[in-house]
Amino acid sequence: MDEALTPLVPEATVARLPIYLRGLVDLANDEVGTVSSEQLAATAGVNAENVRKDLSILGSYGKRGVGYEVDFLIEQIKRVLGAGVPIPVVIVGAGNLGRALTHYGGFAAGGFPVKGLVDSSPEAIGQEIAGITVEPFEKLSDVVKKNNCALGIIATPASAAQMVADQLVAAGIYSILNFAPGLVAVPEAVTLRKVDLATELHILAFHEQQRERNE
Amino acid sequence: MDEALTPLVPEATVARLPIYLRGLVDLANDEVGTVSSEQLAATAGVNAENVRKDLSILGSYGKRGVGYEVDFLIEQIKRVLGAGVPIPVVIVGAGNLGRALTHYGGFAAGGFPVKGLVDSSPEAIGQEIAGITVEPFEKLSDVVKKNNCALGIIATPASAAQMVADQLVAAGIYSILNFAPGLVAVPEAVTLRKVDLATELHILAFHEQQRERNE
DNA sequence: CAATGTGAAACAGTTCACAGCA
DNA sequence: TGCTGTGAACTGTTTCACATTG
Known part of the structure; x- marks a missing residue:
């Protein structure tokens, strides 16, 4: 069987997730709790629909009318990227x-x-x-x-x-x-x-x- | 007017031309006179039709049944890339x-x-x-x-x-x-x-x- | 009602298949 | 005959438009 737990992430998305992750970590350090696709897009230098498409591939983690929870999203992206633990x-x-x-x-x-x-x-x-x-x-x-x-x-x-x-x-x-x-x-x-x-x-x-x- | 002298080179092609250039320079140093798309592809790690598509965008510089003249191709790629003169x-x-x-x-x-x-x-x-x-x-x-x-x-x-x-x-x-x-x-x-x-x-x-x- | 999630359309890039030429 | 040049099909990616929902 092929990989399936994380439902097949396009390469273009994989290349952007680390950028989102960096922006999210900065936001977490600034004690920001939630972030909209628009805001996250601004930190990453891409457009908002791109962010939403990317994140929707990982799962429906956003709340309509609100945005995404920063800490939770960090965990999810780390999980998908395999960055949960340090890699020597x-x-x-x-x-x-x-x-x-x-x-x-x-x-x-x-x-x-x-x-x-x-x-x-x-x-x-x-x-x-x-x-x-x-x-x-x-x-x-x-x-x-x-x-x-x-x-x-x-x-x-x-x-x-x-x-x-x-x-x-x-x-x-x-x-x-x-x-x-x-x-x-x-x-x-x-x-x-x-x-x-x-x-x-x-x-x-x-x-x-x-x-x-x-x- | 838009750029037109060199008829609009796709980004993906621009990104590969320097790789071809490197391979061609190596071939020139080895005194190789002509190269086929197949050979050039091997030095660049891409496939032959990709090389031909890329080079055909610059102009029809190959000879059917023979291949491309190494020195001439180097000059053409340098011209397209704007690498004719050193850039500080x-x-x-x-x-x-x-x-x-x-x-x-x-x-x-x-x-x-x-x-x-x-x-x-x-x-x-x-x-x-x-x-x-x-x-x-x-x-x-x-x-x-x-x-x-x-x-x-x-x-x-x-x-x-x-x-x-x-x-x-x-x-x-x-x-x-x-x-x-x-x-x-x-x-x-x-x-x-x-x-x-x-x-x-x-x-x-x-x-x-x-x-x-x-x- | 503000922001997500997502089909559909548009675009870009690659691969295929083969015609055309030295 | 061998290898280039290129239309056509295909695959991947981005943008658009909008229905959906907390």
């Missing part, structure tokens, strides 16, 4: 980017504590970064198992990315975020997302050019 | 992330040299990072003008992001890449793209949960 993350590559990501406290606050950091360079190994000791790349599998890491981040040069992905998969990691440019192939069962800085800049350059052309 | 980039925020981005040589190689780096903290100002001296945030506008920066990157904490975006726009930057989490509003005419690490991890967590559920 391992970062491969302790260069500038790996260090930046390790320092980035937002991960831990958001439920993604960095619990492992490995690198292959002898200079990096043993260094302590944001309270984490850099382990040798060869220990990747041990680090993953010891800390129950379920998410892996590739922060190495492109040349190493494929090999690193292979090792992450071998270590039992099935969800990978790749910062290295270029193609990385993974087995069907693995989810790989990528953050491609050069591509982002190219897209901006395209729009920049469109703008100039229309002046 | 300014980075706001010289913390871990800003430094990582400044060091990242891929930008310069890809035609996006970092020509400005500003920060508000007295300790950071004056430091030299990858050959760039950190200037005070107040000098942003001067730095942008002196170096003809056309792209801006926000690498500050979320709390400063909106203010930084406002200042970038005031300095004449209309294309912004934002690494800070949270909503940043910009005028209609400005293109803002964001890289949201927490969101990426949430999306991975969702798929991780789906996987577990189906086991």
Whole structure:
């Protein structure tokens, strides 16, 4: 049987739920009790009907004429996203980017504590970064198992990315975020997302050019 | 009149062109003269008809029975993307992330040299990072003008992001890449793209949960 | 009666199937 | 003959319009 407990969430919705979650957490911190789709949309930068469609997929959690209860909605979104419990993350590559990501406290606050950091360079190994000791790349599998890491981040040069992905998969990691440019192939069962800085800049350059052309 | 010289490129295509470009440059370095849609698709991780649709939007540059001429295609994609000439980039925020981005040589190689780096903290100002001296945030506008920066990157904490975006726009930057989490509003005419690490991890967590559920 | 929930319409993007050309 | 170029079908997503209800 296919997944069905949560009735099949479209990818576009999955991509927006974390944004709503962030807005909701802010509202909860401000002691706001209920929120309308209009207000939530404003915090997320989308339109209200979009918010309602997304939330209605999770279930009919709103009250007509009133809105959504902030705390309750936070719990529901966390449940759907699988963010009920913290998910330990391992970062491969302790260069500038790996260090930046390790320092980035937002991960831990958001439920993604960095619990492992490995690198292959002898200079990096043993260094302590944001309270984490850099382990040798060869220990990747041990680090993953010891800390129950379920998410892996590739922060190495492109040349190493494929090999690193292979090792992450071998270590039992099935969800990978790749910062290295270029193609990385993974087995069907693995989810790989990528953050491609050069591509982002190219897209901006395209729009920049469109703008100039229309002046 | 609307843009028309290049006959309206769909966003999805714009997002893939840089990937093709990277693959093509690699092929050119390997002295490959022509490439089929099938081969190019393999380097980009998409399917061949997708490549053909995308390229046919730019013009009919392929030879039936043969494929596409690598060097020529590189030029055409660069032209469409507006990547014919290097576009100077300014980075706001010289913390871990800003430094990582400044060091990242891929930008310069890809035609996006970092020509400005500003920060508000007295300790950071004056430091030299990858050959760039950190200037005070107040000098942003001067730095942008002196170096003809056309792209801006926000690498500050979320709390400063909106203010930084406002200042970038005031300095004449209309294309912004934002690494800070949270909503940043910009005028209609400005293109803002964001890289949201927490969101990426949430999306991975969702798929991780789906996987577990189906086991 | 203000705000949700949701069919229906419109739009965007992908895949299919094959005609057309070097 | 092999590979491109593209209409047509399909799938996914957003927007619209409005009935529904606490």
